[in-house]
Amino acid sequence: MATDPVRLTSLRPDGTASARLDDGTFLQVPGALPGDEVTWHPGRRRGRVQHAELDRVVTPSPDRIAPPCPHDAACGGCDLAPLRHPARGPLFGAMLASVFRQSDPVPVLTAPSPDGHRARISLRIQDGQLGYRGAGTHAFVPITTCRIARPEIQQVLPALQRVVATVSDPALDRVDVRSDGTGVAHVFHTTGPVRPGTFEQLAALGDVAHGRTVIAGDPTRWLPVGEHRLRASPEAFYQVHLEQNARLVDAVCRRILDVQPERVLDLYAGIGNFSIPLAASGVPVVAVEIGGAALKDLAASADRANVSGRVVTHATPAERYDVSREPFDAVVLDPPRAGAGIVLERVLALRPKRVVYVACQPTAAARDLHRHLGDYRLTEVFGVDLFPQTHHVEAVMVLDRPR
Ligand SMILES: C[S@@+](CC[C@H](N)C(=O)[O-])C[C@H]1O[C@@H](n2cnc3c(N)ncnc32)[C@H](O)[C@@H]1O
Known part of the structure; x- marks a missing residue:
């Protein structure tokens, strides 16, 4: 049976939301946000730490949003996507203060935007599809877009998807898409020997490598740093x-x-x-x-x-x-x-x-x-x-x- 509702107050370093209960227990609820009022099912207890399973968000945090990503429900990539971006600074500042035993919140250089920032992503390949791991599982979750990837990476995903589907080689395991802010390189990883012709087809993507070995173009990137x-x-x-x-x-x-x-x-x-x-x-x-x-x-x-x-x-x-x-x-x-x-x-x-x-x-x-x-x-x-x-x-x- 679920408990009475509790308002969660803090973010923990592992992304779970937590609260200190009246009896001194530290409650930890994965899948909830600080500010959510939730009911929960007790899990294992260690000393004063009570692990819990989220039952229901009774009253959502004012910082809770519906993530615009179509893959959010299944994909394990963005565990804090339901948190309004500007709320990150204060929550991380308080979390770091607790980790480093500081009396004041720790300053955080926040990112200007929640989307379009990742300059390298690593996609799994299964049955000719691209995907990520599922939330909390090793399950394959097919994806068509990734909002946190930089625009130039998002732009090449449809072509990458088409080529991977056409090649459909079971030896293809993973592809890293790596950007330097302008051009994109594809770096494939395999589980065994590929079929004849696979690398020739992948070469159509432009700058391509298999591990460290160059397949086509120049998969080296030159990253801007100042x-x-x-x-x-x-x-x-x-x-x-x-x-x-x-x-x-x-x-x-x-x-x-x-x-x-x-x-x-x-x-x-x-x-x-x-x-x-x-x-x-x-x-x-x-x-x-x-x-x-x-x-x-x-x-x-x-x-x-x-x-x-x-x-x-x-x-x-x-x-x-x-x-x-x-x-x-x-x-x-x-x-x-x-x-x-x-x-x-x-x-x-x-x-x-x-x-x-x-x-x-x-x-x-x-x-x-x-x-x-x-x-x-x-x-x-x-x-x-x-x-x-x-x-x-x-x-x-x-x-x-x-x-
Ligand atoms: C977090 S990265 C930081 C790299 C670099 N400072 C940067 O900002 O891009 C950590 C680096 O440590 C290297 N590394 C891992 N284990 C190491 C070890 N035992 N001794 C030296 N380098 C190591 C990794 O290859 C990686 O380049």
Whole structure:
């Protein structure tokens, strides 16, 4: 039986809505929004945390909207699509304040629009159709449009759909559609050998790769980052929101340059999103990145920006890089979702003036700070809304050495 109605008040880092009940219980309800008044069915309980299944939204939040996407009911892509876009800033600000134990809401650089921003999407291919995973399942959900993709990606989807349907090769598993803000590249992934003629048909799409192998045209993209262009080869990671990434890079680089460093360490450097702008500001940078292909991209972009003389790269896991081999007075740390862990401790042991930690999984970063911050001070935290319509948010933390 469902419970009495409860008004949910907060957003949790995993996108569920929550409320603190009168008896001190923390109620967590997936599928509801903060501001919704809901009835719920109790699920498992851990200490004071009560997991729940949504029964019914009795009174919707004033920020609840009907998402205009035709695939919203089934597609698992945009879990916060029913939330009015301007409500994201305050909700994420409060959520980040709770994660990083700040007394005031954390500022969030919100994205100007909920739609048309993703510069790369990854579509599954099944039975000659394109699709995403379903909400909370692995089920295949066919799609014809994707509102969060940039317009130039949306534009090529009908042609991509036609070609995939015509080819109808069961070995085709996934296609990444990657934009640099103007042109689009298609990068296919397969589960086994393709039929004769498949790649020839896919070549009609223009700039096409199979994994890292070029099939047609030039599937490399050159991404705008401020005044720079960064090369991204077909499988290289790059931040999905080009305009918001430019704001992120500007904010991070300004905070690094504020301490007038003589040499910067950029750990988890990728294709040089931070390394290239920092080197272009005149500071020598050491970039550490596990992916050799990404570092080749970084080197090409350094050449293009005439900063090769100021960038040294190491293709190695950050955990294996001996941070004490050279002195650094500022460090950028941008690890994958699992966080930096022991790497943060080693970095702080170098006693840099400042570390700017960029995190796509704020709870992992908060755990790292809790374990490894030592006598460093968390002097600033802010969010950057890189993933509108989802519960994901980028968090940036400034860690300063005590004077
Ligand atoms: C969140 S991305 C950030 C990349 C870059 N800073 C940017 O803003 O585009 C994390 C990067 O860390 C790299 N990576 C993953 N595990 C790593 C490790 N153990 N050591 C070094 N780099 C790693 C990935 O290849 C990826 O390029």
